[in-house]
Amino acid sequence: MAQTPQLHLLYSCPFCWKVRGLIEHLDLDVEYVGVNGMKIRKEVSFAGDWGKVPVFTDENGAHHVDSTPLLRHIDATYNGGKLAAIGDAERQATWMEWVDTHLSKATVPILYGSLGSALKTTTRISKIETFGFFSKRLYAWAGFPIMWGIIARKRVKSDGRRPKQLWHDLLGEFTDAHNGEPFFGGQQPDLVDFAAFGYMRSVSPFPQFSLLSDHAAGMAWYRRMEGTLA
Ligand SMILES: N[C@@H](CCC(=O)N[C@@H](CS)C(=O)NCC(=O)O)C(=O)O
Known part of the structure; x- marks a missing residue:
């Protein structure tokens, strides 16, 4: 069954803000989950050994990591890749x-x-x-x-x-x-x-x-x- 996508983040993490901006621009329904900055590795261990934020969990429960690949993924999946296609x-x-x-x-x-x-x-x-x-x-x-x-x-x-x-x-x-x-x-x-x-x-x-x-x-x-x- 489809679930609301989630973004695990720190409110002071620049990489997380990159992804949040795009989510807000596309007005996607995403739940933000703040992690404990002293225990990041443990709190995102559900996504494998990456051990960092942001982690995006999509509506099918699949996990996506690393902010720049994540920007591309979100644009490609929820926006028809329109932003990636702009310009040269x-x-x-x-x-x-x-x-x-x-x-x-x-x-x-x-x-x-x-x-x-x-x-x-x-x-x-x-x-x-x-x-x-x-x-x-x-x-x-x-x-x-x-x-x-x-x-x-x-x-x-x-x-x-x-x-x-x-x-x-x-x-x-x-x-x-x-x-x-x-x-x-x-x-x-x-x-x-x-x-x-x-x-x-x-x-x-x-x-x-x-x-x-x-x-x-x-x-x-x-x-x-x-x-x-x-
Ligand atoms: N290249 C990654 C870097 C992510 C990153 O370094 N996040 C920091 C928080 S600002 C983190 O989770 N650090 C935990 C650690 O390295 O143990 C991205 O762009 O998403």
């Missing part, structure tokens, strides 16, 4: 890789790149994610030194730019590639727009979003993307 396939593939390489790496520095922002981010995450009693406290204490001290500082140092500058450079490059059209896909968004939108939107629950929102062209595109959601 090679340009789309090149820029999908660019977005998945560069924008994905920019989210950690902006959220955790300084002591103050790491603290703001972990405090906010402990409020919006699903945690158990102990894991919430463990995350609040252990999460931020790990993210700031180990991961984010190294990335900011190796890039050399301040996290805000990095975002502004990337948003500039991305919106320049729209060639004067409202979206990367032209008059309508395509899969690359939804991937990029997901990375940017994953910063939106946090106060650091104000550092991105003063990029005029990037923000204008972001608002146009919001306008395409159901």
